[in-house]
Amino acid sequence: MFFLLRMAFWLGLVLVLLPRDKTPESDKLPQIGASDAVSAATAAMSDMAQFCKRQPATCEVGGHAATVIGERAKDGAKKIYQIITEKKPDTTGSIGGEGEDQGAVAMARPDTLTQDDLAAEWQPPTVAP
Known part of the structure; x- marks a missing residue:
């Protein structure tokens, strides 16, 4: 828990110390130096560390x-x-025909060759002259 508090505090401090563009409104704000901000942050951190002892x-x-x-x-x-x-089903219609069950196509087993297909002897393709 203290890690998150420290992280938020230091991140806030860094964001406050980042340089800003000069505007007419920023000239009206009180000017605080970096050393003053660091000493105030150190004091605030030591006070937060003592807070759990008090409360x-x-x-x-x-x-x-x-x-x-x-x-x-x-x-x-x-x-x-x-x-x-999450995987969404392919609804583009680019694979499969009209009315074909896309779920059945997606769930097909990879070993769908029949015994007749496996028994056929392979032959190289013939090239037409």
Whole structure:
């Protein structure tokens, strides 16, 4: 759980520190240096680390909530993966004739030769002069 909080915090910090285009509205905002932001982030991280010592019940409930949310995210990812990888039947009509059962064609076994087919002796093709 703390990994996710740290990741979100540092990602947010990186996004805040990215350079922006100069606009008239940005000149009105207070200017904060990178060193000030880093020291504030360090202080916030140390305070978050002490939070669970001050509020153990809150951290326990938060841990359970993070576990439930993680399981739901995992189930959602599995469903999305199944939707993406689900094989759809070929409905283009490019293979097979009209009225032919496409399911039967798709489910045909690869060894469909009859015994008569297997008994025939192979002959090389003849070339017309």
